[in-house]
Amino acid sequence: MPQLPRAAAAAFLFAFAGSLHAATVDSVEIRGLDEEMEENVRASLSLVDALHDDVSWRRLGYMMRAAGDETREALEPFGYYSPRIVVERVRGGDRRVVLDTAVEEDAARADSAAATAEVVREAGNRARGGAQVPLSVVITVEPGEPVRVRRADIAIIGDAHDDPYLSEEIEAFIPRQGSILHHPTYEASKAGISRRLAERGYFDADFSVRRIAVTRAEHAADIELVWTSGDRYDMGPTRFEQSPTQVVDTALLERLVYWEEGQYYHQGRLDRLRTSLAGLDYFSRIDITPRPEDAVDGRVPVEVVLTPAKRDVYTAGLSYGTDSGPGVRLGLERRYVNRRGHKALAQLVYARKRKTLTLQYRIPAFRWLDGWYTASLQAADEQTDYIDTRRVEFAASRSGQFNRQLNLVASLHALRERWAYEYANDGDPGTPPLYRYATFSYPSLRATWVDLDDALFPRGGYSGSLLLRGGLEAAGSEADFLQFHARGHWYLGVGASDRLILRGEYGRTETSALVDMPPSLRFYAGGDGSIRGYEWREVGPRVVDDDEDSFALGARHVFTASAEYEHYFRGGPWGVAAFVDTGSAFDGSPRLRTGAGVGLRWQTPVGPLRLDIARGLDDPDSPFTLHLNIGTSL
Numbered sequence: 250m251p252q253l254p255r256a257a258a259a260a261f262l263f264a265f266a267g268s269l270h271a272a273t274v275d276s277v278e279i280r281g282l283d284e285e286m287e288e289n290v291r292a293s294l295s296l297v298d299a300l301h302d303d304v305s306w307r308r309l310g311y312m313m314r315a316a317g318d319e320t321r322e323a324l325e326p327f328g329y330y331s332p333r334i335v336v337e338r339v340r341g342g343d344r345r346v347v348l349d350t351a352v353e354e355d356a357a358r359a360d361s362a363a364a365t366a367e368v369v370r371e372a373g374n375r376a377r378g379g380a381q382v383p384l385s386v387v388i389t390v391e392p393g394e395p396v397r398v399r400r401a402d403i404a405i406i407g408d409a410h411d412d413p414y415l416s417e418e419i420e421a422f423i424p425r426q427g428s429i430l431h432h433p434t435y436e437a438s439k440a441g442i443s444r445r446l447a448e449r450g451y452f453d454a455d456f457s458v459r460r461i462a463v464t465r466a467e468h469a470a471d472i473e474l475v476w477t478s479g480d481r482y483d484m485g486p487t488r489f490e491q492s493p494t495q496v497v498d499t500a501l502l503e504r505l506v507y508w509e510e511g512q513y514y515h516q517g518r519l520d521r522l523r524t525s526l527a528g529l530d531y532f533s534r535i536d537i538t539p540r541p542e543d544a545v546d547g548r549v550p551v552e553v554v555l556t557p558a559k560r561d562v563y564t565a566g567l568s569y570g571t572d573s574g575p576g577v578r579l580g581l582e583r584r585y586v587n588r589r590g591h592k593a594l595a596q597l598v599y600a601r602k603r604k605t606l607t608l609q610y611r612i613p614a615f616r617w618l619d620g621w622y623t624a625s626l627q628a629a630d631e632q633t634d635y636i637d638t639r640r641v642e643f644a645a646s647r648s649g650q651f652n653r654q655l656n657l658v659a660s661l662h663a664l665r666e667r668w669a670y671e672y673a674n675d676g677d678p679g680t681p682p683l684y685r686y687a688t689f690s691y692p693s694l695r696a697t698w699v700d701l702d703d704a705l706f707p708r709g710g711y712s713g714s715l716l717l718r719g720g721l722e723a724a725g726s727e728a729d730f731l732q733f734h735a736r737g738h739w740y741l742g743v744g745a746s747d748r749l750i751l752r753g754e755y756g757r758t759e760t761s762a763l764v765d766m767p768p769s770l771r772f773y774a775g776g777d778g779s780i781r782g783y784e785w786r787e788v789g790p791r792v793v794d795d796d797e798d799s800f801a802l803g804a805r806h807v808f809t810a811s812a813e814y815e816h817y818f819r820g821g822p823w824g825v826a827a828f829v830d831t832g833s834a835f836d837g838s839p840r841l842r843t844g845a846g847v848g849l850r851w852q853t854p855v856g857p858l859r860l861d862i863a864r865g866l867d868d869p870d871s872p873f874t875l876h877l878n879i880g881t882s883l
Contacts, residue, residue, distance in 0.1 A: 271303035275383035281390040286327050293323040296386055309384075313338060313347045316388060321350075326432035328395040330465050339385040395429045399469040405442075409451050409478030418442050430463070430470040439474060446478060450514030450549070452541035453479030482514045482541060485548035489555065496557045497531055497590045504615040514539070514549050525619050526555070528650070530592075531585055533558040560584055568600060572633055572785055576600025589613075592621075604630045618649030618657075635800030637682055638668035640769055658695045662718075663725075664688065666767035670792065670800065687727045687767040691720030701740065705856045705881055708742030728762035732770070734807075738882060746820050752811040752882070754779070754832070763805055763836070771803025774834035774842075777876040779809050781830050782844020782863035784874060789834030804834035815850055822852035828861070842867050844874075856880035 277296050279287050291297050295312045304312075317334045324332055336348040403422050409415050422438045424431055439459075446454040458475040487506050489499050505525045508518050519537050526535050534556035541549050564580035580596040594609040609625040622645075629640045646660030666689075669682040694717045701710035716734040720726030734756040741749045756772045763771075776785035786801040809832030817824035826848040833839040846863025858879045865871035 272306050272309045273303055273383045274300055274309070274386060276300070276385045278385065278387045279390065280387065282324075282392070286324060286329075286392075289326065290320050290323040290388075290390070293319045294388075295319065310347075313386060316386070317348045317350055320388060320390060324390070324392060327392075328397070328429040328431055329392040330396050330463060331393045331468070333391040333393060335389045337387045337389070339387060340383075394468050396463055396465070396468050396470050398424050398426050398428050398430055399464075399467075399471055401426050401472040403472070403474045405446075405454075405476045405478050406457065407451075407454075407476075407478035408481050409446060409449070409454065409476070412449060412481075414449065415442070415445060418445050424472075430461070435461075435472070442476065446476065448516035450482040451478040451480075452482055452544075452549070455479075480547060482544055482547050482549045484508050484510055484512050484514050484518065485544065485550040486510060487551045487553060489553045491532075491555045491557060494557060496560070496585050496588070498588045501590050501613060501615075502526070502553075502555075504613075505619065511548065519551065522553070524653075525650075526553075528619065529590065529613070531558060531590065532556055558584055568598065570600065570603070570785075573603035573631075574601030576603070602631065602633050614647060614649070618651060620648035620650060620656075622647055623660075633671075635671050636668060636768065637671065637684075638666065638768060640664070640666040640767070642769075654698050654700045656697045656699075658697075660693050660695075661690075662693060663690050664767070664769070666769060668768055670802075685767075687765060688725070689720050689727060689767070689770065690725030691718055691730075693718035705854075706852060707740040707881065708748050709740055711737065711739055713737035728760055728765040730758060730760035730762075730766065730770070732759075733757045734772075743814075746817045746824075748815050750811075750813040750815070752809075752813075754807060754809040756807040758805045760805075766803075768803050772805070772807035772834050773801055773803055774807055774809055774832055775801075777861075777878055778882060779830070780832050780842055780844050781828065781846055781861055781876050782865040782871065782874055783842060786834075788832070788842045790836055801834075805836045806839070807834045808832050808839055817850065817852070824850035824852075826850055826859070826861070828863075830863075846873075848876075853879065 274296060277291070277294060277300065279290055282290065294316055296316055299308075299312065313336050316336050320334050321330075321332060324330075333351045334348065335346060335350075338345045338347050401422070401424070403419050404410075405412075405415055405419065418441060422442070423434050424438075443454070454476050456475065457477045458473050460471075460473045462471045462473075464470070487503070489502050491497075491499075505522055507521070516539075519539065523535055523537055526532060532555045536552075536554040538552045538554075539549050540552060543550050560583060562580075562582040562584065564578070564582075566578045568576045568578055570576075576599050578596070578598050581594070583593045585591070586593050590613045592609075592611040594607070594611075596605075596607045598605045605627065606629075607625065607627045609623060611624075612622040614620045614622045625644050625646075627640075627642050627644075629638075631638045642665075643663045644660050646658050648656065648658045650656050664687070666687050667684050669684045696715045697712075698714070699710075699712045701707035701712060714736050717732070719731035720729065722729050734754075736754045737752070739751040741751075743749055758766070758770075758772070760766060772789075773786040774780055774789050775783035775787035780788055789804045789807075790802045792800055792802055809830065811828060811830040813826055813828035815824050815826040827846075828848065829843065829845045831841050831843040833841050843866045844863045845866060846861055848859055848861035851858045856879060859877070861876040861878075862873055863876065864873045
């Protein structure tokens with residue numbers, strides 16, 4: 250019988266041995282790549298898919314040789330088309346090179362035959378009863394010289410050629426000439442221009458040329474991308490549908506459509522409409538769909554389908570404060586009172602030492618700026634260890650969303666307040682408290698600015714508020730006064746897991762009769778959101794009673810500042826914080842108080858939960874204070 254050729258014999262023995270015993274790959278190690286490239290290679294390897302599985306020796310040999318092509322293809326999106334790849338098999342203390350792409354072709358064939366013979370011998374040994382030892386595979390990669398963009402011809406033909414916004418997109422296209430051909434970046438830039446064409450009403454836009462030519466020998470790539478934009482469409486009619494039931498008049502919603510039919514189409518117009526509808530809180534779902542396929546004379550109709558939310562929202566909860574004691578919170582909100590979109594709200598906070606009832610009625614106001622006409626009435630009763638006060642306040646306001654960041658509220662207030670400090674009590678139950686009374690009527694203007702990258706967990710941007718209010722004795726106030734109060738937050742992300750938060754506050758009162766100002770119109774400092782390490786309203790002018798207890802009187806001015814650094818483990822949700830707060834409430838010159846501490850952070854769906862422990866630094870006997878809060882402070 251003639252001898253079989255060497256390759257056929259090796260294949261026969263390989264198949265025979267592999268049929269008797271299986272191999273197991275215990276681990277695959279990839280060396281020489283950064284994290285992103287390594288992750289892409291690992292996801293492409295058939296060896297990784299077979300980890301810890303029993304595979305035949307023939308199958309294992311195939312997967313180890315195929316790892317070279319799989320690795321090379323996984324590196325091409327990053328611009329590396331000619332890497333050197335070495336695949337090694339490690340078993341016990343033995344290490345064998347299965348594939349080296351830098352070896353000449355003839356030598357590679359010889360090494361492959363030798364590797365096959367070695368596999369056959371190992372399989373034969375196992376067939377004779379050798380113990381199975383798991384294998385490890387090591388893939389070492391030298392990426393080599395990357396392919397760079399030699400020429401990039403990016404253009405738009407048609408009406409969009411002269412569109413300045415699309416010209417900016419073309420100028421910003423990456424990768425640029427001389428840059429590494431990074432395919433994910435290229436695809437993102439290409440998709441960005443296509444998306445911007447649709448956003449600006451070029452619904453017929455399509456590619457006329459789309460090509461990347463790679464010359465491996467020269468490590469060069471030529472990009473050619475050309476869009477034909479077609480005509481730009483205009484805004485057509487807007488149709489509202491409320492399903493399954495209509496809860497408010499369509500005419501009310503049509504006032505939110507601020508564009509005129511026939512104006513040029515832009516997706517931003519629909520986004521603003523969505524924001525306005527969401528702010529109404531009438532609907533649980535908002536679907537806004539342009540219909541370019543139904544366009545007539547180049548005008549795109551817009552279909553708005555709205556799903557009404559539940560009419561009534563009930564809230565209930567428990568509360569506890571060191572000053573107010575235990576209590577309950579109850580609330581009822583009617584999202585839409587009638588088909589004209591009016592809203593009503595009632596809230597009760599009933600604690601042992603502090604009680605507040607709030608009634609509110611709102612009417613949509615869309616003729617000038619998106620907003621509300623609001624009438625509210627609040628009654629408050631506070632009976633603490635240092636003050637006995639009751640307050641009734643009526644406010645009528647008009648809010649308006651000036652732009653995406655700025656909201657304005659102009660209001661008129663009528664306040665009646667009665668108060669008595671407990672330190673003035675002589676201890677005789679027969680002596681009535683010495684009450685003071687104040688009536689103030691005054692206008693106010695509040696501006697709120699929010700420009701954050703994320704409303705729940707910002708890592709960049711600013712937020713702040715500014716309040717101006719003042720009254721005249723000749724116009725229904727007990728005293729002439731003018732107040733200014735500003736707050737601000739700055740958020741800065743540091744790396745992937747940290748952020749720095751800076752906070753500041755300044756308030757000032759101009760009046761010649763501070764003693765006539767009720768407690769609700771004075772400034773205080775201390776506690777959460779102010780100066781941690783001190784109790785609520787602890788910092789500022791105080792009075793001492795017969796028991797040597799001191800109580801806040803409220804001040805003419807206030808100043809506070811804070812710096813806080815947060816670190817989140819592995820990007821969250823758990824983290825820690827360290828902070829320093831300082832400031833004071835004062836009448837003349839400020840006497841600053843400083844507190845410092847550490848905290849625990851937990852990212853929740855409604856914002857971070859913050860648990861802080863802090864201590865005042867101005868008195869060696871200062872106790873530690875505990876502060877608990879949830880949500881983002883804006």
